[in-house]
Amino acid sequence: MMFNVAYGLLLGFFFSLFCGKAYPQEFPGVVKVSKERKQAYQALLLQNKTVVAFIENTLLQNGLPKVLRNLSLIESGFNKNIVSSARAGGMWQFMEAHAARYGLKSEDRFDVYHSTLTAMKSLKNLYAKYKNWLSVVAAYNCGEGNIKKAMDKAKSDRYEKFYVYLPAETIHHVHKFMEVCSVTHELDFIITDYKISGFKPNPKPENKPDKQKKNPALASTEINTAYNLNIIAKEMHITRADLDQWNPSIENELIKSGIAMLYLPIDKMPDFLLLKNIILNRSLQTSVDDD
Structure with a gap:
């Protein structure tokens, strides 16, 4: 656990470059991506343009932003046959239990069509729960249980507060997602979405007639x-x-x-x-x- 926190603090340096220390500080809106990594991300998007187009269309049909195609990129590189060391499978890297929760058969994790439709359901549910895409990407990677533990330890539901208590892999995962969003010129959307989720409105007067x-x-x-x-x-x-x-x-x-x-x-x-x-x-x- 101490290693994860220490590693999280180290990676937190990178997070602070574009997210500031805490809401409501302004986000610079820039993530530094090396030339090599930028070229690698662009190559994956270009080489898989047919799959990318399908994902983007499915996202829009489900009322989700097309920037989430970048989640599949960092999860699997759009490789439908990949299996992780943790036994997550397919383009969206579903664990068997996660897939079963949404009625997706184990073998269908490797089916582009069915796994993508299931990913839409999962992402909708996660966004309804966490209200911002940074926390959604983190939860998609490490599970809702780990997010709750991190939030409880940080006594906050804000990513910049609780991320140090997440697994190092998840912190790196979120950073990669933001890197790709920078490359696809969509980081502003992710940052603005995150800032909006931290806005605490004034309570509405209870006695006001409607x-x-x-x-x-x-x-x-x-x-x-x-x-x-x-x-x-x-x-x-x-x-x-x-x-x-x-x-x-x-x-x-x-x-x-x-x-x-x-x-x-x-x-x-x-x-x-x-x-x-x-x-x-x-x-x-x-x-x-x-x-």
């Missing part, structure tokens, strides 16, 4: 300031005027509390939930471009 709830034709879901209302309207194929009519006070609520209830017609809410991660991805990218 007139929209009285409208049975509208369904609601919570969003935060990471979501761009113009992007929501565009991706949902609705006008901004309609969105504002359904949500007359949403901008003020977002500014004041950092969170707000988004109201949409009942028949449109399933589409929003399906597109939620895509909308967030594009909202964050718009924010980065504006900066």
Whole structure:
């Protein structure tokens, strides 16, 4: 254990280069990748472009950001036949128990199609639990049990606080993921996603009336300031005027509390939930471009 912590502290030097010491310090947004490693990552992406295209399309269909194709790269190099020393198998490196949890047969871990669909389910569940992709990548590598132990020891759910208690392999794994994201020019998204997950909104007043709830034709879901209302309207194929009519006070609520209830017609809410991660991805990218 002492070795893992010491090694974690050493690798923490690299983490501090691009994540700072603790939220809310600004992320420099740059990871230094050697020329050799950059070329190796680019070669894997190019050599496996058909598989990469399939993964990206499947991610988008499942409302997940296509940057997660980089997880398969660092897990297996897109090699569907690989088996690790720990007996994890296939392109997404499923252990048999992990695969069985999602109904994936042991032999189907080596099937590109079935293993990728199963990876989508796993990633969705992990993101719902941890709220940021850095912690998801760590949990995917070492398991949710190890993440809980690390969080308990650190008394924090923030990666920059608990990572020193993770296995050295996992710390290195997360660093590799960020290296590849730097090479694919998607590190800003990962960093912004991480920063947003650390935002603690002000609690909403309990006695504040919510007139929209009285409208049975509208369904609601919570969003935060990471979501761009113009992007929501565009991706949902609705006008901004309609969105504002359904949500007359949403901008003020977002500014004041950092969170707000988004109201949409009942028949449109399933589409929003399906597109939620895509909308967030594009909202964050718009924010980065504006900066």
